[in-house]
Amino acid sequence: MNTFIFLWSPKDWPWKPSKDDPEQKTLAEAIHEVEESGITLEKWVCRHHRMIRPGDKAYLAVTGKNNNGIIGSGVICDIPPFLAEDSRIGVNKKVYKVWIQFDVLLDPSKDDLLTRSTIVKEIPKYNPRSSGAVIAAEVAYKIDKLWGNVTRKDSIAELVEGAPKQITQTVYERNIKARQQCIDHYGLSCFVCTFNFEKFYGDIGKDFIHVHHLTQFPLFGVEHTVDPVKALIPVCPNCHSMIHRRKKAYSPEEIKEYIDNRKIFL
Numbered sequence: 688m689n690t691f692i693f694l695w696s697p698k699d700w701p702w703k704p705s706k707d708d709p710e711q712k713t714l715a716e717a718i719h720e721v722e723e724s725g726i727t728l729e730k731w732v733c734r735h736h737r738m739i740r741p742g743d744k745a746y747l748a749v750t751g752k753n754n755n756g757i758i759g760s761g762v763i764c765d766i767p768p769f770l771a772e773d774s775r776i777g778v779n780k781k782v783y784k785v786w787i788q789f790d791v792l793l794d795p796s797k798d799d800l801l802t803r804s805t806i807v808k809e810i811p812k813y814n815p816r817s818s819g820a821v822i823a824a825e826v827a828y829k830i831d832k833l834w835g836n837v838t839r840k841d842s843i844a845e846l847v848e849g850a851p852k853q854i855t856q857t858v859y860e861r862n863i864k865a866r867q868q869c870i871d872h873y874g875l876s877c878f879v880c881t882f883n884f885e886k887f888y889g890d891i892g893k894d895f896i897h898v899h900h901l902t903q904f905p906l907f908g909v910e911h912t913v914d915p916v917k918a919l920i921p922v923c924p925n926c927h928s929m930i931h932r933r934k935k936a937y938s939p940e941e942i943k944e945y946i947d948n949r950k951i952f953l
Contacts, residue, residue, distance in 0.1 A: 690744040690827035691763070693731045693787070694818040697751055707772050710933050714794065720931055721792045723900055726924075728764065728932055729787050733819030736768035736783040745787045746822075746830065748803075748815060754795035756802035760834060761789035764928075785819070788928060791838050801830075801837045809833060866898045868915035877923035879930075879942050884923070896921045899930060899939075 695702070702714040712720070712727070720727035731747070733739060740763065747759035764786035773782045793800050806813045809829050815822075822830065875896045876883040884892030899922045900913075913919070920939060922930065929945070930937050 688743055689738065689740070690746070690822045690824075690830075691733070691735070691739060691819055692746045692748055692757075692815045692822055693733070694815060695747060695749050695758075697749065697754075714792075717789070718792050718794055721789060724927060724931055725790060725897065726761070726928060726931065727789050727792060728928060729789060730771070730784045731787055731818060732773070732782050733768060733785045734817045735819055735821050736785060738821055739763055739768065739785055739819070741765040744827065745789075746834070747787075747789070747792075749795045749800070754800065756795075756800040756804075756806070757830070757834060757837075758795050758798075758800045759789050759792040760838075761787050761791070764788050799837060801834050806830065806833060865913050865915045865919060869898055869919035870896065870921055872916050873921050875921060877926055878920040879922055879926040879939050880946055882923045882925075897924055897927045898922070899927055901939075 702711075702717075704711045704713075712729075717727045717729060731745075742765075743763040745761050745763055746757050747761075748757045749755065766786045768783045768785045770781040771784050773780060803813070810826055813826065875885065875894065877896070878899075884895040886892075898919050901918055901920065922939070926939075926942055929942050930939070
Protein backbone atom coordinates (compact mmCIF):
# COMPACT_ATOMS: atom_id res chain seq x y z
CA MET A 688 0.00 0.00 0.00
CA ASN A 689 1.29 3.43 -0.97
CA THR A 690 0.57 6.79 0.61
CA PHE A 691 -0.20 9.86 -1.50
CA ILE A 692 -0.49 13.50 -0.57
CA PHE A 693 -2.97 15.75 -2.35
CA LEU A 694 -2.83 19.54 -2.31
CA TRP A 695 -5.56 22.14 -1.97
CA SER A 696 -4.93 25.80 -2.78
CA PRO A 697 -7.97 27.84 -1.63
CA LYS A 698 -6.74 30.72 -3.78
CA ASP A 699 -6.87 28.63 -6.96
CA TRP A 700 -9.81 26.38 -6.08
CA PRO A 701 -12.35 27.72 -3.54
CA TRP A 702 -13.99 24.31 -2.89
CA LYS A 703 -17.50 25.10 -4.09
CA PRO A 704 -19.72 24.30 -7.09
CA SER A 705 -18.31 25.51 -10.39
CA LYS A 706 -19.08 25.50 -14.11
CA ASP A 707 -16.88 22.42 -14.47
CA ASP A 708 -18.61 20.63 -11.58
CA PRO A 709 -21.96 22.07 -10.44
CA GLU A 710 -22.45 19.09 -8.08
CA GLN A 711 -19.26 19.86 -6.12
CA LYS A 712 -19.85 20.17 -2.37
CA THR A 713 -18.51 23.08 -0.37
CA LEU A 714 -15.87 22.41 2.28
CA ALA A 715 -18.46 22.99 5.02
CA GLU A 716 -20.80 20.47 3.39
CA ALA A 717 -18.02 17.89 3.07
CA ILE A 718 -17.04 18.33 6.73
CA HIS A 719 -20.69 18.08 7.74
CA GLU A 720 -20.99 14.84 5.76
CA VAL A 721 -18.02 13.34 7.64
CA GLU A 722 -19.61 14.36 10.92
CA GLU A 723 -22.98 12.97 9.83
CA SER A 724 -21.96 9.69 8.24
CA GLY A 725 -18.27 9.15 8.98
CA ILE A 726 -17.12 9.65 5.39
CA THR A 727 -17.30 11.96 2.40
CA LEU A 728 -16.28 11.30 -1.20
CA GLU A 729 -14.24 13.90 -3.08
CA LYS A 730 -12.49 13.79 -6.44
CA TRP A 731 -9.00 15.24 -6.61
CA VAL A 732 -6.30 15.96 -9.16
CA CYS A 733 -3.70 13.19 -9.09
CA ARG A 734 -0.24 13.49 -10.60
CA HIS A 735 0.77 9.82 -10.29
CA HIS A 736 -2.54 8.35 -11.41
CA ARG A 737 -0.87 5.30 -12.96
CA MET A 738 0.66 4.30 -9.61
CA ILE A 739 -2.43 4.71 -7.48
CA ARG A 740 -4.45 1.71 -6.33
CA PRO A 741 -7.72 1.25 -4.40
CA GLY A 742 -7.06 1.24 -0.67
CA ASP A 743 -3.95 3.44 -0.87
CA LYS A 744 -3.72 6.01 1.94
CA ALA A 745 -4.45 9.63 1.08
CA TYR A 746 -3.60 12.84 2.92
CA LEU A 747 -4.91 16.28 1.98
CA ALA A 748 -2.74 19.34 2.64
CA VAL A 749 -3.87 22.95 2.37
CA THR A 750 -1.38 25.42 0.93
CA GLY A 751 -1.17 29.18 1.44
CA LYS A 752 0.42 31.89 3.56
CA ASN A 753 -1.96 31.80 6.53
CA ASN A 754 -2.81 28.10 6.67
CA ASN A 755 -0.40 25.44 5.54
CA GLY A 756 -0.61 21.82 6.64
CA ILE A 757 -2.57 18.57 6.55
CA ILE A 758 -6.34 18.86 7.01
CA GLY A 759 -7.68 15.48 5.89
CA SER A 760 -7.04 11.78 5.48
CA GLY A 761 -8.73 8.81 3.88
CA VAL A 762 -8.32 6.10 1.27
CA ILE A 763 -8.45 5.85 -2.51
CA CYS A 764 -11.80 4.48 -3.69
CA ASP A 765 -12.24 1.44 -5.91
CA ILE A 766 -12.91 3.63 -8.95
CA PRO A 767 -10.30 4.02 -11.73
CA PRO A 768 -8.66 7.44 -12.30
CA PHE A 769 -10.59 9.47 -14.86
CA LEU A 770 -10.13 12.53 -17.06
CA ALA A 771 -12.16 15.59 -16.11
CA GLU A 772 -12.31 19.12 -17.48
CA ASP A 773 -10.56 21.77 -15.43
CA SER A 774 -10.97 25.34 -16.67
CA ARG A 775 -8.24 26.51 -14.29
CA ILE A 776 -5.61 25.15 -16.66
CA GLY A 777 -7.28 26.27 -19.90
CA VAL A 778 -10.34 25.96 -22.11
CA ASN A 779 -11.30 22.32 -22.82
CA LYS A 780 -8.28 21.13 -20.84
CA LYS A 781 -8.55 17.91 -18.85
CA VAL A 782 -6.66 16.44 -15.90
CA TYR A 783 -6.64 13.05 -14.23
CA LYS A 784 -8.55 12.81 -10.98
CA VAL A 785 -9.24 10.10 -8.42
CA TRP A 786 -12.00 9.57 -5.89
CA ILE A 787 -10.93 9.80 -2.24
CA GLN A 788 -13.03 8.61 0.69
CA PHE A 789 -12.17 10.99 3.52
CA ASP A 790 -12.89 9.92 7.09
CA VAL A 791 -11.23 12.96 8.66
CA LEU A 792 -11.60 16.48 7.30
CA LEU A 793 -10.80 19.71 9.16
CA ASP A 794 -11.60 23.35 8.52
CA PRO A 795 -8.25 25.19 8.37
CA SER A 796 -9.92 28.45 9.39
CA LYS A 797 -11.24 26.97 12.64
CA ASP A 798 -9.54 23.70 13.53
CA ASP A 799 -6.06 22.71 14.67
CA LEU A 800 -4.42 21.18 11.61
CA LEU A 801 -1.12 19.34 11.32
CA THR A 802 0.96 22.35 10.34
CA ARG A 803 3.78 22.25 7.84
CA SER A 804 6.17 23.64 10.48
CA THR A 805 5.34 20.71 12.79
CA ILE A 806 5.96 18.23 9.99
CA VAL A 807 9.26 19.85 8.97
CA LYS A 808 10.62 19.50 12.51
CA GLU A 809 10.31 15.71 12.13
CA ILE A 810 10.79 15.50 8.37
CA PRO A 811 13.14 18.32 7.24
CA LYS A 812 12.81 17.47 3.54
CA TYR A 813 9.01 17.51 3.57
CA ASN A 814 7.99 19.72 0.63
CA PRO A 815 5.16 18.35 -1.58
CA ARG A 816 5.01 20.24 -4.87
CA SER A 817 2.18 18.58 -6.77
CA SER A 818 -1.17 17.02 -5.95
CA GLY A 819 -1.22 13.24 -5.90
CA ALA A 820 2.49 12.74 -5.25
CA VAL A 821 3.56 9.48 -3.63
CA ILE A 822 5.23 9.66 -0.21
CA ALA A 823 8.15 7.43 0.76
CA ALA A 824 7.21 4.73 3.27
CA GLU A 825 9.43 6.09 6.06
CA VAL A 826 7.99 9.59 5.59
CA ALA A 827 4.43 8.24 5.55
CA TYR A 828 5.08 6.43 8.84
CA LYS A 829 6.16 9.66 10.53
CA ILE A 830 3.22 11.61 9.12
CA ASP A 831 0.84 8.90 10.37
CA LYS A 832 2.16 9.36 13.91
CA LEU A 833 1.97 13.16 13.77
CA TRP A 834 -1.53 13.06 12.30
CA GLY A 835 -2.64 10.69 15.03
CA ASN A 836 -1.57 13.24 17.65
CA VAL A 837 -3.81 15.86 16.00
CA THR A 838 -6.90 13.73 15.37
CA ARG A 839 -7.02 11.31 18.31
CA LYS A 840 -10.40 11.40 20.03
CA ASP A 841 -11.14 11.46 23.72
CA SER A 842 -13.81 9.27 25.30
CA ILE A 843 -17.25 10.27 24.07
CA ALA A 844 -19.86 11.37 26.60
CA GLU A 845 -23.54 10.76 25.94
CA LEU A 846 -24.98 13.90 24.36
CA VAL A 847 -28.19 15.23 22.96
CA GLU A 848 -28.31 14.51 19.23
CA GLY A 849 -26.47 17.27 17.41
CA ALA A 850 -24.97 18.94 20.48
CA PRO A 851 -21.42 20.17 19.76
CA LYS A 852 -18.44 18.69 21.62
CA GLN A 853 -14.92 20.09 21.35
CA ILE A 854 -12.20 17.51 20.70
CA THR A 855 -9.51 18.77 18.30
CA GLN A 856 -12.29 19.95 16.05
CA THR A 857 -16.01 20.43 16.71
CA VAL A 858 -17.82 17.12 16.32
CA TYR A 859 -21.58 16.77 16.18
CA GLU A 860 -22.10 13.65 18.24
CA ARG A 861 -24.65 11.03 17.30
CA ASN A 862 -26.55 9.77 20.30
CA ILE A 863 -25.50 6.17 20.98
CA LYS A 864 -28.95 5.24 22.25
CA ALA A 865 -30.56 6.45 19.01
CA ARG A 866 -28.20 4.24 17.00
CA GLN A 867 -28.97 1.21 19.15
CA GLN A 868 -32.72 1.76 18.93
CA CYS A 869 -32.40 1.93 15.15
CA ILE A 870 -30.54 -1.39 15.11
CA ASP A 871 -33.00 -2.96 17.56
CA HIS A 872 -35.81 -2.11 15.14
CA TYR A 873 -34.21 -2.88 11.76
CA GLY A 874 -31.53 -5.41 12.67
CA LEU A 875 -27.92 -5.51 11.48
CA SER A 876 -28.50 -6.17 7.77
CA CYS A 877 -28.08 -3.34 5.28
CA PHE A 878 -31.42 -1.64 4.63
CA VAL A 879 -30.44 -1.14 0.99
CA CYS A 880 -28.68 -4.32 -0.19
CA THR A 881 -29.42 -6.66 2.78
CA PHE A 882 -25.71 -7.49 3.34
CA ASN A 883 -25.05 -8.84 6.83
CA PHE A 884 -21.47 -8.76 8.15
CA GLU A 885 -21.82 -11.53 10.71
CA LYS A 886 -23.39 -13.91 8.20
CA PHE A 887 -20.59 -13.25 5.70
CA TYR A 888 -17.51 -12.87 7.96
CA GLY A 889 -18.53 -14.79 11.05
CA ASP A 890 -17.69 -13.59 14.56
CA ILE A 891 -15.51 -10.65 13.46
CA GLY A 892 -18.51 -9.15 11.67
CA LYS A 893 -20.83 -9.38 14.67
CA ASP A 894 -22.67 -6.14 15.53
CA PHE A 895 -20.96 -4.20 12.71
CA ILE A 896 -23.04 -1.81 10.59
CA HIS A 897 -23.16 1.89 9.72
CA VAL A 898 -26.20 4.00 10.59
CA HIS A 899 -27.39 6.60 8.08
CA HIS A 900 -29.40 9.74 8.92
CA LEU A 901 -32.16 10.17 6.37
CA THR A 902 -32.31 13.94 6.91
CA GLN A 903 -29.39 16.35 7.05
CA PHE A 904 -28.93 18.70 9.98
CA PRO A 905 -30.43 22.07 8.98
CA LEU A 906 -27.94 23.96 11.16
CA PHE A 907 -24.69 23.05 12.85
CA GLY A 908 -24.87 22.85 16.64
CA VAL A 909 -28.68 22.84 16.79
CA GLU A 910 -30.08 20.31 19.23
CA HIS A 911 -33.05 18.34 17.97
CA THR A 912 -34.89 15.15 18.75
CA VAL A 913 -34.46 12.14 16.52
CA ASP A 914 -36.89 9.31 15.89
CA PRO A 915 -34.57 6.26 15.62
CA VAL A 916 -37.08 4.41 13.41
CA LYS A 917 -38.15 7.21 11.06
CA ALA A 918 -34.86 9.13 10.83
CA LEU A 919 -32.20 6.37 10.91
CA ILE A 920 -31.51 3.22 8.91
CA PRO A 921 -28.68 0.62 9.07
CA VAL A 922 -26.54 0.53 5.93
CA CYS A 923 -23.33 -1.21 4.90
CA PRO A 924 -20.26 0.99 4.18
CA ASN A 925 -20.57 0.44 0.41
CA CYS A 926 -24.17 1.59 0.22
CA HIS A 927 -23.39 4.41 2.65
CA SER A 928 -20.65 5.65 0.32
CA MET A 929 -22.97 5.50 -2.69
CA ILE A 930 -25.72 7.38 -0.84
CA HIS A 931 -23.26 10.24 -0.30
CA ARG A 932 -21.78 10.06 -3.80
CA ARG A 933 -23.35 13.38 -4.78
CA LYS A 934 -23.94 16.73 -3.07
CA LYS A 935 -27.63 15.96 -2.40
CA ALA A 936 -27.56 12.48 -0.88
CA TYR A 937 -29.32 9.71 -2.79
CA SER A 938 -32.30 8.15 -1.09
CA PRO A 939 -32.11 4.46 -0.07
CA GLU A 940 -34.78 3.76 -2.69
CA GLU A 941 -32.66 5.33 -5.45
CA ILE A 942 -29.66 3.17 -4.54
CA LYS A 943 -31.90 0.09 -4.43
CA GLU A 944 -33.10 0.95 -7.93
CA TYR A 945 -29.49 1.19 -9.17
CA ILE A 946 -28.78 -2.24 -7.69
CA ASP A 947 -31.92 -3.76 -9.19
CA ASN A 948 -31.13 -2.32 -12.62
CA ARG A 949 -27.61 -3.79 -12.46
CA LYS A 950 -28.99 -7.24 -11.64
CA ILE A 951 -30.83 -7.26 -14.96
CA PHE A 952 -27.50 -7.21 -16.83
CA LEU A 953 -25.53 -9.60 -14.57
